[in-house]
Amino acid sequence: MDCPVLVCDENSTEAGTISKFLNSFIIKNTPKKNSYLHLNENGLSFNSHTSEGKRELRVDFLKGPMGWRLKRPEHEKQLKKAIGKTSDSLTIFDGTAGMLGDSMIFLSLGHKVIACEQSKIIYLLIKDACKRAENELPFLKNLKLVHGNSAEIYKSHGTPDLVYLDPLYPENSKSSKRSGDVALLRTAIELESITDIGDEIFHEFRASEHKKIILKRPIKAPLICNKINYQIKGKSTRFDIYI
Ligand SMILES: C[S@@+](CC[C@H](N)C(=O)[O-])C[C@H]1O[C@@H](n2cnc3c(N)ncnc32)[C@H](O)[C@@H]1O
Incomplete structure (x- = not known):
């Protein structure tokens, strides 16, 4: 991994833990180029210098688009339909956590x-966001x-009620170009030399014991497997359900 440095004013225990996990080192001044993680009183962020200037990725469940989504989870009609009608509390295995948006809706x-x-950088960002939000969002106690x-971790988690997969869309799709956060997520993944980010993950889960898989896809994407049970369609995305 081409490790980003961690910028932090103080040598706190948290900074030490993060730099050890990343196998990186801590500096005090923000670099003028390349990518780096920054830990300050606002939490942890991933920063990258691009041709369009410096961009920052910080995950926040209390404000912005995610804060808004979490205030009205009943509006997540497609996602709710994909889960299916139930009054039970299900155990959902999210195999592509990313910025944890969909998982947060499941929890809510x-x-x-x-x-x-799988990305250390993204994992650290969402872990930090969870820590900042734990007092406000009590349902976070139901998150592991x-x-x-x-695909490896799944093997030691029995057979959950549901597997949820949202692999990254092909880079030339409109959605990935539009969203700044997804562009930074891709930068982080590239930095860590992770190549296995596409649809292969679905086939690994499909070959494992499972009750139901929800696969999120761009609305016009071809089916990855013909043995599909049904689809829930939205405007730009759809959920392919395999039981
Ligand atoms: C499109 S994002 C998921 C977005 C997420 N559903 C959300 O709402 O924020 C896909 C994520 O899955 C992760 N990923 C892909 N394959 C994985 C695997 N085999 N194991 C763990 N994470 C994986 C990628 O690193 C990336 O962060």
């Missing part, structure tokens, strides 16, 4: 979530966050 709907992220390859 009363389900338990095991969320797995794990770093690593989800």
